[in-house]
Amino acid sequence: MREVLHIDWTRCDGRGLCTELLPTLLGRDDWGYPLAMQAAGGDPSNVVIDFQHSEAAADAVKLCPKMALALAYEADQADETW
Amino acid sequence: MDNTLWALGRVSGIVSLILFTGTVVLGILTRSGRPLLSIPRYSLTLIHRNFALLATIFLALHVGTLVLDSFAKLTVADVVVPFLGSYRPFWQGLGTVAFDLVVAVVVTSLLRRRIGVRAFRAVHWFTYAMWPIALAHALGNGTDGTSKFFLMLAICSLISVGAALVWRFSTNFLETAKTRQEELQ
Amino acid sequence: MTSLAAQMPGLGDHRGLRGTYRLFAAGNNADISAHVQAFGPLPASGIEGDFIDVLESAGLTGRGGAAFASWRKIAAAGAAARSRAIMATKPVVIANGAEGEPLSFKDKTLLAHAPHVVIDGLLCAARAVAGGQMFMYVSAPSIPAVKRALAERTDARNIKIVAASETFISGEASAVVNSIANGKALPLERRRRLSDSGFKGRPTLVFNVETLAHMALIARFGAAWFRCVGTERDPGTRLLSISGPISGQILEVAGDVSLEDVLTQSGIDVSTVGALLVGGYHGRWVRRLDYRLAPTGTESHTVRPGAGVVHVLLHSQCGLEATAQIVSYLATQSAKQCGPCMFGLPAMARVMNAIAYGDRDPRLLLELVRLSDVVTGRGACHHPDGTAELVRSALDQFSEDVDAHLSGTCLKTKGRRS
Numbered sequence: 001m002r003e004v005l006h007i008d009w010t011r012c013d014g015r016g017l018c019t020e021l022l023p024t025l026l027g028r029d030d031w032g033y034p035l036a037m038q039a040a041g042g043d044p045s046n047v048v049i050d051f052q053h054s055e056a057a058a059d060a061v062k063l064c065p066k067m068a069l070a071l072a073y074e075a076d077q078a079d080e081t082w
Numbered sequence: 083m084d085n086t087l088w089a090l091g092r093v094s095g096i097v098s099l100i101l102f103t104g105t106v107v108l109g110i111l112t113r114s115g116r117p118l119l120s121i122p123r124y125s126l127t128l129i130h131r132n133f134a135l136l137a138t139i140f141l142a143l144h145v146g147t148l149v150l151d152s153f154a155k156l157t158v159a160d161v162v163v164p165f166l167g168s169y170r171p172f173w174q175g176l177g178t179v180a181f182d183l184v185v186a187v188v189v190t191s192l193l194r195r196r197i198g199v200r201a202f203r204a205v206h207w208f209t210y211a212m213w214p215i216a217l218a219h220a221l222g223n224g225t226d227g228t229s230k231f232f233l234m235l236a237i238c239s240l241i242s243v244g245a246a247l248v249w250r251f252s253t254n255f256l257e258t259a260k261t262r263q264e265e266l267q
Numbered sequence: 268m269t270s271l272a273a274q275m276p277g278l279g280d281h282r283g284l285r286g287t288y289r290l291f292a293a294g295n296n297a298d299i300s301a302h303v304q305a306f307g308p309l310p311a312s313g314i315e316g317d318f319i320d321v322l323e324s325a326g327l328t329g330r331g332g333a334a335f336a337s338w339r340k341i342a343a344a345g346a347a348a349r350s351r352a353i354m355a356t357k358p359v360v361i362a363n364g365a366e367g368e369p370l371s372f373k374d375k376t377l378l379a380h381a382p383h384v385v386i387d388g389l390l391c392a393a394r395a396v397a398g399g400q401m402f403m404y405v406s407a408p409s410i411p412a413v414k415r416a417l418a419e420r421t422d423a424r425n426i427k428i429v430a431a432s433e434t435f436i437s438g439e440a441s442a443v444v445n446s447i448a449n450g451k452a453l454p455l456e457r458r459r460r461l462s463d464s465g466f467k468g469r470p471t472l473v474f475n476v477e478t479l480a481h482m483a484l485i486a487r488f489g490a491a492w493f494r495c496v497g498t499e500r501d502p503g504t505r506l507l508s509i510s511g512p513i514s515g516q517i518l519e520v521a522g523d524v525s526l527e528d529v530l531t532q533s534g535i536d537v538s539t540v541g542a543l544l545v546g547g548y549h550g551r552w553v554r555r556l557d558y559r560l561a562p563t564g565t566e567s568h569t570v571r572p573g574a575g576v577v578h579v580l581l582h583s584q585c586g587l588e589a590t591a592q593i594v595s596y597l598a599t600q601s602a603k604q605c606g607p608c609m610f611g612l613p614a615m616a617r618v619m620n621a622i623a624y625g626d627r628d629p630r631l632l633l634e635l636v637r638l639s640d641v642v643t644g645r646g647a648c649h650h651p652d653g654t655a656e657l658v659r660s661a662l663d664q665f666s667e668d669v670d671a672h673l674s675g676t677c678l679k680t681k682g683r684r685s
Binding site: 011013014015016017020021031032059060062063065066067 | 112115117122123124127128194195198199257258259262
Binding site for chain 1: 454455456458604605606607608610611614641643644645646647
């Protein structure tokens with residue numbers, strides 16, 4: 001059960017705070033929205049957070065002006081479309 | 083003792099006003115969605131928040147000391163209900179209004195994750211009413227309100243908030259979906 | 268739509284239910300008596316809890332696009348309802364007849380001609396989970412037939428009809444729930460499955476109308492009967508909307524059918540076919556006809572039926588132009604809730620159109636691949652993913668056309684290009 005930072009895209013407005021707090025995990029796409037920088041195959045909506053980034057991720061959750069972020073565990077994610 | 087409370091009440095009021103001015107300026111900068119020089123966005127948000135908390139503490143000190151102070155003759159009701167005061171009720175009432183607004187803004191900010199962004203934002207807009215009311219209260223009610231020093235301070239405050247607003251609206255730099263859409267048009 | 272039904276083979280001859288001719292066995296515009304005559308009455312018992320086991324052995328998968336195992340959905344909703352400690356909540360069951368996919372018309376046809384089969388299926392699913400509220404979410408043209416059918420029966424009084432909007436994403440499961448609950452047919456951000464918490468927080472089942480129709484027949488004739496057509500990995504039949512050079516027609520085919528068989532059954536001359544778009548606008552282009560149509564299997568031999576769409580592109584038509592038109596449409600159909608979709612899809616459409624219509628910048632191809640990767644997986648629903656899939660398959664299947672276009676010619680429409 002790895003910790004993941006879940007991005008709610010319906011709320012995200014690409015304000016960039018999370019990308020400043022987690023510069024090694026999140027970049028910004030062409031329009032400013034957070035873009036997971038991990039290798040292909042990862043889930044770009046649920047960015048895996050390792051121990052050393054745990055605190056910064058928690059800050060990102062707290063400081064996101066749109067409250068578009070949440071910390072969760074991988075197993076909790078509703079991966080199916082139903 | 084009484085003199086100490088009275089002096090503390092006045093000084094904490096002024097300090098609180100300065101801090102609130104800083105909070106408003108930082109809030110406007112935060113809302114602009116731009117990093118300021120080399121300060122990243124999240125730091126700006128954090129500084130804004132810490133300024134606000136500090137300002138609130140000084141406001142509590144300001145109100146608390148004047149309730150305790152016998153000279154100010156401030157009752158507990160005056161703290162919550164505006165325009166009941168015995169000394170310059172209108173100007174003191176403005177202070178009460180500003181205080182109530184600050185309480186509302188601080189409480190909704192602390193409960194932001196509970197109540198959602200929408201309610202938080204709606205209440206937060208009241209800071210644009212709170213700040214000028216607080217300034218007016220200081221000018222009209224304050225013992226030092228008409229002193230040269232304080233008038234200078236008020237003018238500086240107005241200029242800095244005004245400048246922040248101008249900067250905020252100066253470009254369509256706002257990082258939101260709406261401005262990005264407009265750029266594409 | 269009646270012209271489509273008129274082309275369906277053998278309507279009127281409905282003795283038994285052999286072969287792949289199942290869902291329309293009661294004939295055109297079947298009323299309740301024709302329906303009962305063809306299929307017999309819906310069994311009164313045996314559709315409670317153990318119906319889930321029957322569905323599991325039947326191996327029915329969703330026919331709306333995601334092809335998820337139907338029994339698992341029902342089991343999850345049932346379990347979610349039972350696990351509620353305070354106040355047992357009855358699950359909500361929704362028949363999803365929103366067919367925003369422009370190339371699909373099998374659901375409308377099914378609702379027009381066999382509404383009772385769908386209603387039976389809805390009742391079966393509701394009984395299996397001891398469900399409460401039932402909805403039929405159907406597009407406006409389907410409403411009269413569904414209303415008429417509901418009025419003909421006494422066991423369907425609890426079913427409420429809700430008009431579906433006509434947007435591409437209106438049929439996405441969470442958009443369906445959102446539309447019924449709040450009148451907004453927009454996908455929802457979901458941290459929990461709808462079967463746990465959907466309509467007003469209740470366990471919610473959203474089934475495509477064709478899936479429900481199969482359920483109604485499985486309830487009557489059993490899992491073994493369902494499996495006697497199709498294969499192990501794709502049992503039963505499925506409806507296909509066939510379009511392209513011929514006017515649209517509906518086919519009911521066996522699971523795991525080959526594309527060549529589909530074309531033959533549709534009366535399409537295989538030699539004229541340049542490529543097929545399978546699954547719909549969120550589907551995949553294929554040029555070989557020996558692919559089999561099944562929800563699982565290797566990409567090199569199977570193609571997922573998605574919403575049951577097979578669209579024919581003739582040799583004379585340019586696949587890049589066709590794809591550009593589709594991507595342009597899909598870009599307009601973004602719900603504009605999620606940034607990467609709101610901005611990424613129009614960007615993809617611009618590049619796709621540039622490649623299709625004469626821009627010769629060699630960097631366009633890489634840019635399109637990059638944009639497809641950027642949008643994938645970054646939305647509340649799968650609209651960006653499906654669009655990216657379509658573009659990737661077009662670049663893969665029409666790679667020679669891309670080369671030709673980028674050097675100023677077109678393999679298909681030579682005369683028309685500047």
